[in-house]
Amino acid sequence: MACTLAATDGLTIKKIIDDGSEFRSHGAATYIITTERGVDGVSCERLRDINGVRSAGAVRTVSPTPTLLALPAGTLPLHEATRGFLPLLGIEARVAQQASYVISRPAADQLSAESGSDLATSNGVAHVDALYEYPDDGRNSSLLYAAVSVAPKEGRFDECWIQVWPLMDAVPTLLRTTLSASVRPDAKVRISQLNSRLGERYDGLSLYENRLTRYASLAGMALGLCIGALSVRLRRLELAAALHVGVSRAALTTQIALETLTSAAITAALCSPVLAVIAHSAGSVNEIGIFVTEMEVVLASSIGCLIGSVAGTITVRNRHLFNYFKAR
Template sequence: MRFRSILSEAGRNLVTGTSRALLFALLLAAVTAGAAIMDARTVIGVQRRAADFVASGASVRVMVAPAMTDAASCERLATVAGVRAAGALRESGAVVLRTMNANPVPAYSVTPGLIAVLGGDPAAPAGAWLPAPLARTLGVQPGQELPTASGTLTVAGLYDYPDDGRDSRLAYAALLPEPAAGSFDECWADIWPLSRDREQLLHAALDVDASAADAVTVGQLNTSRGNRFDALAEFTGRPTRFGLPACALAGLLIGLAAVRIRRLELAAALHLGESRRDLLATQVIETAAWSGAAVVLAAVALLAGVTAAGPEDAAAVYLVDVRGPLAAVCAALIGAVLGVLTVRERHLFRYFKNR
């Protein structure tokens, strides 16, 4: 048969309902979309738990080495892959506000990198950084000045520091940025993804000339979320990770079933002289048509499901899970080929008796 004739035959089977294209397309779309959306929700859950872990400050590691922390070395840790920001801190004299003489505000000298660790802009104009709740209490905004016992203090910016289990010292304090030079008391590094090797790099900020190295400790800014969160292990070990092979298996079985239920018709065609090659081409075209429609339906349903969940990186989640419906199409074609190859002309009467 010519290809045009094969294409015409496949088209008639699809239009007249002989191939049951609508039924199999809806069935494959439902199975693959369900599996893909279920896995997408799981992936989004991992993303959100990781984001909450980082937002809580649990990814920040703090090396405490009083008067032994080299500020410049601490700042340079931010150039290491996986260290999002790093900066040094040391206690400074309290700030006495004229409006609150009896309640001085604790102050800390910090390097610009520590402002970045707290989510601020280290390139902001000179001045003090205040926690947002304290700024609301004082009624000030960035750029305004606060009268103090030693002069005026410009508010360079505000940082969020919620009461969620993190070290509470900076919840009510003024941070005074200064150049990264000399010795400080602590080095803070925001490390993500967490890695023990990267955490060990904090010791690179230790003054090698210090004699009291045994006083050095490395801890976590916020321990309420656990010591660590292995996002990669959570992702690779998720229970719905078998969604892709499940979609492929569903496509294979449905593609095989779509041909096998027509084995009497196909065996009769072989008996009447149609070549197996032409028969195979016809079934592949029909299967490609309804499985292609199925993957479009599943992809649209997955897109709606991912969009409704509102993840931060929706495109990445979609690309991970759309592979399931795509694999189902390839598997359905393989199933159709296997179905045609298992049909035997000599079994025509048996197929007729068992119809």
């Protein structure tokens, strides 16, 4: 039963972590400030130095867009971005070079392009450094079918994107610090969430602290206490008989304590592999913390069982031997 409680608590914590990862991976933890040519690229990139900001980069549309010779009837929307923007697309910043493109997977499929290939455009040949995944999962679709090239961070951009985790209330204030001094007070400035489909916030800490299984250790201790007391009650005739033939109470209590500890050690050894697998499935960053939390439940149950068995042994009386015999 202790293993079941511990595993349930571990799976609950894993679910909270997985939901947070999904929230982040679908762009719900990415925020955008938008104002035409009003974002300072250097200020946007500096946001990466703030604790809690995972990535930050500026992006702007390019007009007119170079025509792709492979698409004479249409164009591929082109954006210029600072290097810090690339991690927001799942691309390492060192991959892409200036005067080259990273393009979305749908665009690459239509153009039969791949990483390392070249595209003929009206402005010459453009090299494709990498492809980025941009799921159609409810997020802002501006980069779903597009190409992005790296531009120097010195300059004015249309948007600043930041990914924040864990979420913080200061995001709007941080984004507004990226506005250029030339932006007029009455300029249209919009702050939005890249993907609002999963909700505006995800408070993992609150979910963890208020999870239904947060009392698993107390429940395990109470359960262990009952099991320990019951195990002694079922053996009280045997224990009373031992006292009757001269075994000291101290020796009898020590024996029961050792038996209980041995049983608890075996239980912990059997539970540990299962609990370790659950903890490992939550990711290497979290597995130690989850495993420790799980083992706290097992330990609490063992302590409760020890207290219950020792307390039960102390209550056994030699003079009640006949009563125990009749009630067996």
